[in-house]
Amino acid sequence: MNGKAKVVTIIGAGAWGTTLGNLAFQNRSSVYLWSRHSGEDLRSVVCTADVVVSAVSIKGVPPTIEKLQKIGLPEGTILLTATKGLDPVTTKTAFHLWREAFPNFPLVVLSGPNLSKEIDRGLPAATVVSSYEKTAAETVQFLFASEKFRVYINDDPLGTELGGTLKNVMAIASGVCDGLQLGTNAKSALLTRALPEMVRVGTALGGRAETFFGLSGLGDLLATCNSPLSRNYQVGYQLSLGLSLAEILERLEGTAEGVNTTEVLIRIAGDKNLYVPIAVQVHRLLQGEITPAEAVTELMRRDLKSEFDR
Numbered sequence: 001m002n003g004k005a006k007v008v009t010i011i012g013a014g015a016w017g018t019t020l021g022n023l024a025f026q027n028r029s030s031v032y033l034w035s036r037h038s039g040e041d042l043r044s045v046v047c048t049a050d051v052v053v054s055a056v057s058i059k060g061v062p063p064t065i066e067k068l069q070k071i072g073l074p075e076g077t078i079l080l081t082a083t084k085g086l087d088p089v090t091t092k093t094a095f096h097l098w099r100e101a102f103p104n105f106p107l108v109v110l111s112g113p114n115l116s117k118e119i120d121r122g123l124p125a126a127t128v129v130s131s132y133e134k135t136a137a138e139t140v141q142f143l144f145a146s147e148k149f150r151v152y153i154n155d156d157p158l159g160t161e162l163g164g165t166l167k168n169v170m171a172i173a174s175g176v177c178d179g180l181q182l183g184t185n186a187k188s189a190l191l192t193r194a195l196p197e198m199v200r201v202g203t204a205l206g207g208r209a210e211t212f213f214g215l216s217g218l219g220d221l222l223a224t225c226n227s228p229l230s231r232n233y234q235v236g237y238q239l240s241l242g243l244s245l246a247e248i249l250e251r252l253e254g255t256a257e258g259v260n261t262t263e264v265l266i267r268i269a270g271d272k273n274l275y276v277p278i279a280v281q282v283h284r285l286l287q288g289e290i291t292p293a294e295a296v297t298e299l300m301r302r303d304l305k306s307e308f309d310r
């Protein structure tokens with residue numbers, strides 16, 4: 001299948017699934033947006049699809065996979081995952097879960113600095129689609145690309161996905177930084193130190209270092225850590241104003257994956273002996289063990305060290 005796909009089924013009618021559906025629709029694809037609440041038969045909308053997009057949050061990935069395994073997919077269907085999270089049960093990324101469940105289907109990851117509300121307004125943005133199967137990546141590239149949405153490809157799906165996943169932890173820290181009005185120097189230091197922390201974890205989990213310096217790593221880190229539109233940033237910002245995590249999540253519009261990702265990341269870092277000082281403080285903050293101001297103090301009073309030694 002070359003050029004623009006004709007039929008796209010999007011599973012997950014949340015903010016991101018809806019935005020992706022609109023982008024494909026504007027490119028003249030037939031788009032089915034499926035929600036678990038719609039009552040529509042999932043089989044009927046996947047059996048004719050050229051591309052099946054998973055735009056559910058990470059907790060929705062295992063049940064979605066289970067449903068599709070029962071239904072079965074036509075041979076050659078391209079699977080596209082747009083989730084940015086870590087499975088709390090297995091600690092795996094969505095790419096791993098989909099690969100294990102559908103090893104013989106072309107699998108593509110989409111991740112980048114993509115705040116859906118900006119894209120919905122028609123503002124220009126760029127993203128990355130990544131796959132070991134180049135033809136599938138190119139098909140997805142043409143499916144979504146427009147003059148408003150520039151789509152790059154690469155062949156490091158794990159690194160691409162992990163950039164988008166790990167930056168959510170940093171976005172919580174960044175929201176704290178802005179909420180406490182720590183200033184531009186502090187913000188710059190935080191984001192600059194966040195990137196090697198993401199690279200350390202991301203490469204230990206199989207991503208390539210260079211990918212984290214691209215759109216799906218540094219690009220998404222900058223977008224999410226600087227925008228009040230980010231739900232993860234909002235979690236940190238509102239914690240710094242004194243709201244409890246429960247209160248914030250109750251009012252939050254949509255999913256802040258970073259809350260779960262932080263908890264899973266701390267387990268991974270413990271198992272693999274990875275140095276993740278920012279994530280450790282975000283975790284303690286989310287657990288209610290320390291205040292936002294104490295988290296900052298803990299980061300600043302660590303032993304002095306060389307800039308590039310670990």
Ligand SMILES: NC(=O)c1ccc[n+]([C@@H]2O[C@H](COP(=O)([O-])OP(=O)(O)OC[C@H]3O[C@@H](n4cnc5c(N)ncnc54)[C@H](O)[C@@H]3O)[C@@H](O)[C@H]2O)c1
Pocket residue numbers: 011012013014015016017035036055056057058059060061063064082083084085114115116117253254255257
């Ligand atoms: N909103 C954005 O700007 C944006 C951009 C890029 C990537 N993402 C990522 O896309 C994913 C979805 O984000 P969103 O903003 O659409 O979140 P959302 O909260 O608006 O929607 C979540 C979706 O997941 C589905 N879901 C949740 N639990 C489920 C379950 N148990 N079974 C089946 N479906 C389930 C919900 O029904 C809903 O359709 C997240 O991983 C997010 O990090 C979001």
Ligand SMILES: O=P(O)(O)OC[C@H](O)CO
Pocket residue numbers: 084112113114115116164168171220223224229230231232233255256257
């Ligand atoms: O609202 P957030 O924090 O989930 O961020 C959305 C996207 O991941 C930004 O690229």
